[in-house]
Amino acid sequence: MTSTPVSGTRLGLALPQYGALADPAAVGRFAAAAEQLGFASLWVGDRILAPREPSDLYPGGGTPEHPYPEEFGTFADPFTTLATAAAVTRTARIGMSALTGPVYSPVLLARALTSLDLASGGRLDVGFGLGWLREEYFATGVPWAGRGKRLDALLDALEALWTGDPAEHEGPQWRIAPSTVGLRPAQEPRPPVLLGGFSPPALARIGRRADGWLAGWMPRQYLSGLWSVAVAAAEQAGRDPASLRQVLRINPRAGTGIESVADVRPCLDVAREEGFTEVFVDLHYVAKDVDHALELAAELV
Template identity: 90%
Template sequence: MTTTPAPGPVRGLRLGLALPQYGALADPAAVARFAAAAEDLGFTSLWVGDRILAPREPSDLYPGGGTPEHPYPKEFETFADPFTTLAAAAAVTRTARLGMSALTGPVYSPVLLARALTSLDLASAGRLDVGLGLGWLREEYFATGVPWEGRGKRLEELLDALDALWTGDPAEHEGPQWRIAPSTVGLRPAQEPRPPVLLGGFSPPALARVGRRADGWLAGWMPKQYLTGLWSVAVDAAEKAGRDPGALRRVLRINPRLGTGVETVADVPPCLDVAREEGITEVLVDLHYVAKDVDHALELAGELLASAEM
């Protein structure tokens, strides 16, 4: 049997692509076709996001440019389930990493989340990257019965509980939010001791948590000085915790979108140059805001790779 080698980096960068999941691209039946084609093109990772609902009058504005008139992108009104989307991609790909950028961690029960993530890691033969963040929309917390206050501490405990469920024998956890009785957990991740955990966030406390607890940072496109400054917080926290900051990953997310300065696929290569200058080796490009449909997204993905390789 011939094994297809994993696609290599593009000029020192491993390029990932968001799977069709929301807005005009929200077509669960097209995920498998898109994922297989993206891997064949040479993308080394495939990603999903997490949006639970789109309230008509939200309490919070989308931090990526929300206004009172348009509190969040209209694309958020149609959003497919991230676990189902990744499972469909896992079934038809062989080499691409599969990740989340990012699940709103505190709204999930650790026992149910660990079961789903472990199943995905096994289904993909150990290709899962677990991405978690706090989210920004308090109505999502209210709708899932989770308090908005204390969400940072809840995320910290979620990480503790996931570690216990992935590595404990028997697995158990006792904390302010959850009690997991000593239990046999026969289903274990393919990756040992667990899948990599990447954390999102754009504040000093969030980056300190990355340095103390995570395997890397899910970063968003921002001016170079902010990328550098925030990353220094994670590096400092890792050193204080006795961890090797050089082992931490950075995945830079780029969303071509009107009004951001990165509005077309042609605007992405200069961002890749900045990533290289910063020592970032992994980039995720999300085409949901510029693609008309799934076929158009694949067309743009091909253009992106061609321009990135120039």
């Protein structure tokens, strides 16, 4: 079944990956059913650890008493989850929203992402962000300071590994000697790279060098205001802003004003009016288990 646009958008779904839905053995069944329902894309997130006393509060509503959603305490690997979904689907795109880019080695990351793109037949969307939890940086041996520059360097290194022949990169973080890289992505010249972020510098980076924005639901004036920064940066860099994708993530959750599947429809209308042609819904906060998530997914379409 091909995906059906909903309110002018391509509708996607987060794969079961964390909280009560963290069941790696159920990912294949869920992904196949989601594609059959008509969902156009399937997505994963990235959470490395859940410290008991974090230095930072979750920007989506964390408080000192509840610094982040309790669901974050159980989180399956994003690469394994996407590989499983790729193996049982044929048309749905698979993507990350988003990997905490600076904590990864570009050489190992390029190998994994290229393999995923080939395994999916060229359906991979690569998504990166800076993350918000400094303990994840400490745990992976990566400095918290300068993470924006490190993300830029990661993008440079990935570009070299995906397109160079031989591939090489020289920078303060990594030195990649001229090397043969026989494995190339299915998509040419590389998979699309989407970046998350909710600050003017993040949107400027998207305009300068990314293929699109991974946004989270927020009041529409902020969506349009931030996007205008990306548009201006793209124009200044000599790029066509119309070529940039806008992908919106919606997380129904108690106390947010979007508390059920029924509340998603008005958001889709706003997204379409703001220029978003791709939206995906994360059901982890409202579904009791994987079967319940599939029931809610059926209601969405």
